[in-house]
Amino acid sequence: MFLQQLINGIALGSTYALIALGYTMVYGIIALINFAHGEIFMAGAFVGLLMVGVFKLNIFLAMACAMIFCMIMGVVIEFIAYRPLRKSSRLSAFISAIGVSTFLSSLALMVFGANAKGFPDQAFPSQQISIGDADISTLQLLIIGVSAVLMISLEFIVQKTKVGKAMRATSEDYNTAALMGVNVNFVISFTFALGSALAAAGGVLVGMLFNAVSFNMGLMAGLKAFAAAVLGGIGSIPGAMLGGLLLGVTEVFGVAIGYSSYRDAIAFAILVLVLLVRPTGLLGRKILKKV
Amino acid sequence: MLQGFVNSIDPYFLQILVNIGIGIILALGLNIITGLTGQLSLGHAAFMSVGAFAGALLTLKTGTPFYLTLILSGLFTAAVAALIGWPILRLTGDYLAICTLGFAEIVKVVFLNLEITNKALGLTVPPPQTALPMPVIVLIVAILTIIASTFIQNSRFGRALKAIRDDEIAAESMGINIARYKVQAFAVSAFMAGTGGCLYAHFLGYINPSDFGFLKSVDMLSMIVLGGLGSIPGAVFGASILSAAPEFLRFMSQYRMMVYGALMVFLMVFRPNGLLGGINFTDLVLRKLGVRPRGALRNLEEKQ
Secondary structure, eight states, X not given: OHHHHHHHHHHHHHXXXXXXXXXXXXXHHHOOOOTTHHHHHHHHHHHXXXXXXXXXXXXHHHHHHHHHHHHXXXXXXXXXXXXXXXXXXHHHHHHHHHHHHHHHHHHHHHHHOSSOBOOOGGGSOOOEEEETTEEEEHHHHHHHHXXXXXXXXXXXXXXXXXXHHHHHHHHHOHHHHHHTTOOHHHHHHHXXXXXXXXXXXXXXXXXXXXXXXXXXXXXXXXXXXXXXXXXXXXXXXXXXXXXXXXXXXXXXXXXXXXXXXXXXXXXXXXXXXXHHHSTTOSSOOOOOOOO | XXXXXXXXXOHHHHHHHHHHHHHHHHHHHHIIIIIISOOOOSOHHHHHHHHHHHHHHIIIIIOOOHHHHHHHHHHHHHHHHHHHHHHXXXXXXXXXXXXXXXXXXXXXXXXXXXXXXXXXXXEEOOOOOOSSOHHHHHHHHHHHHHHHHHHHHHSHHHHHHHHHHHOXXXXXXXXXXXXXXXXXXHHHHHHHHHHHHHHHHHHHSEEOGGGGSHHHHHHHHHHHHHHOTTOHHHHHHHHHHHHHHHHHGGXXXXXXXXXXXXXXXXXXXXXXXXXXXXXXXXXXHHHHTTOOOHHHHHHHHHHO
């Protein structure tokens, strides 16, 4: 029972973590809460669904297509809606993000209709495996595996490559990085592309996990992933992973011990409690008061 | 007579007017904590729902007269805000924003599960028995809120809030008790949101916890940012436009919300400080009257 719920929680949590990474990277680099991120996640799920359902692609190819599509989408959104606002107040950019989010979800409502759609059964033939007294589906293992691979590659890109170094420099100090010859515009676009690709992968995985893809799936998932990012300490990449897993696991355990009608509140209750004890999240850096 | 006049207005148009009035009350409430004090709140819909349910329950269970209900629900909301504001207002910036968001989601889910708020079915509220018709009451409360906001902004209290917004450390070193002022601003802000919620409940006649979700909070925030953060005419203008826009865009039927979203992006890209941000209306009026505004005078003196 415990192991069963733990695996359920980790599978759910790793999808939260995938979305949270996009939030936290964008925040780390331009201090913007990118509320359209949930909608990118939704778009990724729809593209994956189309690729599997209409073009009969293999699920991994479909996921790759979704990731590429969302990368382009993320870069375009940044270019149109956020770049002109980079020098103005952060709230203006935030409202612009909300506008993008409204636009995308109503576009999806128009194109795909209001009904939730499921992935076809042959998309990923899921089987049950018994480990001890726990029944684990191969789908859950796939989700955990894909998330782990993506997060390790992200960690590699950020820590070991030249563009990753530029990303870290830009998030450390935007102006100094620009003075040192870092092409900050490219770095920001690249960050949006990376974050959106992770969200798209998360979208396809969540779509398969719940077998439902709908136009409004981005809202709650986006809010919870944002909560996960803040829980871990916004701007911190390991923090987003930790926060996502923690939220997923507590949510699943909360439901398991009988608070299913409070499901959506559990994540936020944890968040509020943690912030009261650690005001900058679990792995967040302390905010220094400068005079 | 007033009743007859109100009845002669097209009910659809009246509905839009009342929406604008309630929007103004809510926007001005949020303006005090976000525009004036600089503390981003993403959960103001929660205060609206607390006010709405408190008002509805007072009317349904105790039959309190409407005006008393209105004030009591506002006070109750303010008390709730002070209670939760005291611990969470220690947080800064986006951590505070997400905390208020989390609080709002918790309030929504709790209301969805409480017996007294009729769970997910929501409450039906009978129309209040008052001499004045409901739309007139909304209008009066909206005007009172505008007056109160103006007074707050120009008072000692308002100046302290602005000082906190502009620089917390400087404000603190000038002897402003930051924690106390923040909680007070939060409570005043919630009072307005609560009365707005109570009016909403009694005008609409039906409330459901799901109506007060994240999107409602975002609506309020969009109003004050689009109008111009921290500006009272801006908040009124933003509330009027955003409350009316979904109705005026109705001819576009299914494209409506898409256009609404795109509009928000374009307004922000072309007017990043909001439509009326950075415009000083007192100065404009004074100039129209032929009086040289003090601000202009100061600039002139500095140049010489």
